[in-house]
Amino acid sequence: MNQLPQDNSHKLPHEYLTLEQKLRLMIGEYICLMNPFKFFPSLTEIKSCVWASGSMTYPITGISPPINLCDGPSGLRIGSKLFIKNSTSFPSATCIAATFNKDMAMIEGEAIGSECVNKSIGVLLAPAINIQRHPLAGRNYECYSEDPLLAGEMGASYIIGVQKNGVAACVKHFVANNQETQREEINVEISQRALREIYVEAFRIALQGNPMTLMTSYNKVNGQYVGENEEMKMLLREDLRYNGIIMTDWYACKDTVRMVLGGNNLIEPGKPSNYTELFEEIKKGNDKLMKEIDESVDRIIEFTNSIKPIKQMIDYTNVALSVAEEGCVLLKNNQCLPIKESSKICLIGSASYGPFAFGIGSGQSNPSRVISIKEGLLAQGMFIDKPVERIYSQHVYQQNKRSVDTYMGVFNLFKDYEELLFEKRWGIRCSQECDIAVFTIGRICGEFYDRTLQSFFLQPNEINTIKCVSEIFHSVNKKVIIVLNIGGVIEIESWKDLVDGIIVCWINGEQCGNAVASILSGHTNPSGRLPTTFPITLNQPNLQSFPGDDLIKPTKVIYKEDIYVGYRYYTTFNQKCSYPFGYGLSYTQFEYSNFNVSVDLEHQLIHFTVTVTNTGTFEGKEVIQIYVSIPEDRLEHPSIELKAFGKTKLLFPNENQQLSFTRTFRDLSSFDTDSACWIIEKGVYTAFVSKDCLTHVLSKTFSITQTIIVKQSHLYAMPITQFNCLSKNSLQ
Template sequence: MSIPIKYLTVITVFIFCCYSSLYAQSTKPIYLDANKPIEERIEDALSRMTVEEKIAMCHAQSKFSSPGVPRLGIPENWMTDGPHGIRTEVLWDEWKQAGWTNDSCIAFPALTCLAASWNKEIAALYGKSVGEEARYRKKNVLLGPGVNIYRTPLNGRNFEYMGEDPYLAGQMVVPYVKGVQSNGVAACVKHYALNNQETSRMEINVKVSDRALYEIYLPAYKAAVTEGNAWAIMGAYGKYRQQHACHNQYLLQDILRDEWHFDGVVISDWGGVHNTEQAIYNGLDMEFGTWTNGMTGGKSSAYNDYYLARPFYEKIKNGEVEEEVLNEKVRNILRLVFRTNMDTDRPWGSFGTPEHAAISRKIAEEGIVLLKNEKDLLPIDLDKTKKILVVGENAIKMMCVGGGSSSLKVKYEVPPFEGLKNRLENEVEVSYARGYVGHVDGNFDGVSSSQDLAEDRSEKELIDEACTMAGSVDIVIFIGGLNKSRGQDCEGADRKSLDLPYAQNRLIEALAKVNSNLVVVNISGNAVSMPWLDEVPTVMQSWYNGTEAGNALAAILTGDVNPSGKLPFTFNNNLNDYGAHFLNAYPGNDNEVEYKEDIYVGYRWNDKENIKPLFAFGYGLSYTTFEYSNLMANKTNLSKEDSLTISLDITNSGKVDGAEIVQLYIHDPESNLPRPEKELKGFEKVFLKSGETKTVQFTIDNAAQSYFDPEKHEWIAEPGRFEAWIGAASDDVRAKIKFDLD
């Protein structure tokens, strides 16, 4: 039987397609096969690249991107500033705004607020959400989070970091990193390392003991790498051992690669590279933001003059540098690409959504800290309160614009006064008085808050007006603090003083004299002095809380949400209560600073010197009360292989549902090397309904009992007696239990 010609044609086409498909599969490059192991794909792609293509991947091609390999289908890498939101688009070769109309993001609270939440689940949600925004905008590297330690309250960039304690920062950074990277976007943890001041940040050489380096300044980075599996690290601007951190042999090679086995990519901070030889050999992979002639000043579109561009290429071609050195860098970069842009399973992300705004508000609500509430002014009693006066520039000032590289162009921002009006409309009469004039310019890098804050009245006129209005209301809410202008909470310069700026202290003292029902809300990313504290019944610490800042603050003030944040750094009375300042170890001389306080940073210094803080690390009040009871351990004699499990009951003994942050500190009464009186080694945030009791458990392992021995260059857990202290703050220990390590 003959087969009709039309069927023969169909069969022929079908057979041809099958063979074509089989042939294509058999010849498909390994690097394009997402089912192959990443390391095989890396080697395959590397074998197909020219030296020129490899060199190109090691440096920028624009302000925020680096090349891929178009002929091989390897995409570009696109970075975006974080860590609080996705930066607006800029022109290819300039910082000037690109003028897009669809790049307005959701602003999340500053990382000081996240740290103040002490909530690891919230940290994961934060990272996932900001990662979704980056993914939607087609960025595969988020330049954040930051985890530099709060050494001095004058550091202009503290608001971007996670406080003074390495354990707290480490526990909060890990879920943040995992959340970001769940979107196929790399978290680039910064600024590694010792970036603890903005003064002389490009030149300062840090002298610090190995012990302080390992116990205080590195643990959060180590956690991000070894527990969070961070895919990228950004070098700092300053120097350590007289080498810039962006190409520092000891930090990047000896510690990051050899000790922690980091397999991600090392990215320079913008303008942080200074030497071709060191950049080649000391662990840097990708160079960004160098003054574009590679040496002195800016020159448009001169990326080939970067230290890891033409100078690197010439050394390869001349045989001065082995190509394998270049290959190692490209392997790290390709690993980044395969984990992000070439991951076919990564989600699409989302941007500027109501869901992200709600998450931003939730983070802000969990991070706001109630510091004092003597007359129970808060929450506001809406049955008895008819008139409220809000005073202060920060009540109306939009804070998302400014602060340096974390400045944002936001979809919207609700300032505190607007948030209070939204919440109290038709219930309470809310009026406003300026009170003081701070930074009136709402522009940064071409983004404007569109606010006109110009003011012609004198300081006296503003104070007089506020005091006159304050005398006829039920409650006065002063909303002030710092802002994100240069010289306050801002990249590029440190603060000059611990005091509140713009005559705010005089204003607060005047308000307290005319109305005793005064609530002071401090908005800042740093501690401030409070000489008026005894005259003010209620104080609250807020932060730069992003898109939903005002609504979140209003929810706390009215009791819609019970405050549950606790301080991630110590508030002291004056600068000399901080070790760096008492020892004259800040900001340094002749571009060198010595960390003379060593391991005694933050509450560790207060304990050592018996200094009573204004408000302690880990401190924060609630609208309810909590009781601690039944502290028990599963054993009291441990070998070095054992873990100790401690349990206790927490009861909400008040009338309002709320959350308590239970803190575990380890005390070592006697050791070969001096140790702090106590060190944070565990915490849990426990949500309890009124009258409810829950059991909290902590596991204490060998690491929790160890200190770093610089002579042996290892962590040591000495035999002997230890104590576990359970507290509600670093200066509020509620229970202790002893145990022995054999």
């Protein structure tokens, strides 16, 4: 059969296909391209495949065109040992989130989507909406935030941007996929409320971007693999009203029949056993499975025919630079920034000369060139100390010659630099010849493994370099600045008082050096904010349950912190951190005024407005964060929760702008497990306009006179064992 009849309104697409065609359509094309057994690639398949991408859908002429799928969130990952296509390396998701600017997420998504079109990719396997539950999680850099609102809204904007190109985004990994250690086996034990309010909530918000595809996760939730759990399918299809394609993660399929019954329409990347298991089960007369297959086939055919690539002219370099600049977060500025024009800089640290532009695994990209911080500073008219430059350039060259392990022969498992110890004699000379010292500390991270304590803490040579350089430069009244080129947070408390300035640039793509130099020089005013908390230690109650019941091969991990993830813990239990969620400085000052809150009971809406004025001497952008304190009637709550955020345009001195936000009652509701519904509690609410989660500037109260059921729901994937969770009562 070559095509559907022209007048086919009385039949669904699956009714025209053979069982073989149906099954092949559901199983990624690695089934024949990489693992030929009874099927051999046709000429159409060979010509259509983008080799070394993720996978491809099976083409049926006139019915379902071939669609190539490809990683990743920060630029296309098309490559293997034998085949590599260059692609732009864009800032990581964490860097995007640090902009607190949904427009930045959208323009990066649009740019990557445009590259998809240019490289014949129909599905971009991004964004990752998983919560940054723990600082050591390896893929945190691929994800946006510890907060579901920030993660969800940034993800939704990114999705809209990607799909402006007529290609599909794939929101992933649904759900509670928050570690790499034993990721394919780990059983996440979690309360229903935490599951719904924190982890599913990020996906609910991201789905407002209407992603055409969604990927289920490897892990189990409360005893059952997410992809095999029919209750999870109901949660997605009925509660969240998701109507797009659901696919497995790569090689996640352990039981193909259960995966299909669990709602997965595409089995990726496909292997011979997937086809055989389904075929044999259908021969037994499994009508329930056949119904799921037919529904999947109809969805897939509709989906593949909806991919209509649109060519756009986009300046990828400018997008990568703009997002990287706006994602930089200024943590400390003791009268050292911006650096004066034409300054001579003692530029220290391996990452100053070879920055980490991308992470490991799905987030890896293949840029033709990465701009170093050295190059960026030179482009800004600064001067770099030549002897120090030679020392570190040679060290980076030697470090890059180290042997690198690979995963599956595809993914390079890059390592952190083994940093040099900066010698005192170098510092003495530089303190006389240079105007300022800049030390870049780098950390790589990524898929396949979580970070170690060694990655969280500074290496001995790093901390000793900070002590040495700070002592010498301060002795002659000169400043020391630290740049953090990191994929996840690190320990900062023990050394932050030794230096004068700290900037976090994250893993921020091929324009890393230009972006950092633009901030250091004052060409761009920093406007980023922390999308995650920098903790003092990893010993606090909210961080102890990781990676599970065993450090090496855990079988389960209990989310004992419950709803108190990230800043929700620190603010509720009055615990100190090094730098709080939402924190970030500017070279100018802003004033907030005219904060108003109004409640529309009829339409169940809450409106916020606030005016922002630039009262300083630099032009700049300001992030607005609105937190709400919820009264406790039926349920206990975190002391505050982020409920709205936004960013001003570029404001000139004395210029102001009014920002408005509207939230539904559902956005402010909490999940009551006893009644299986989302509720707005009665009582007095306090809304804060804040600089960060600890610094509230203005506040307004509003009242809800009776508890309102906002949405009736159901209980899904409930815990099968009892465990104790963190609560206000447990620490009293």
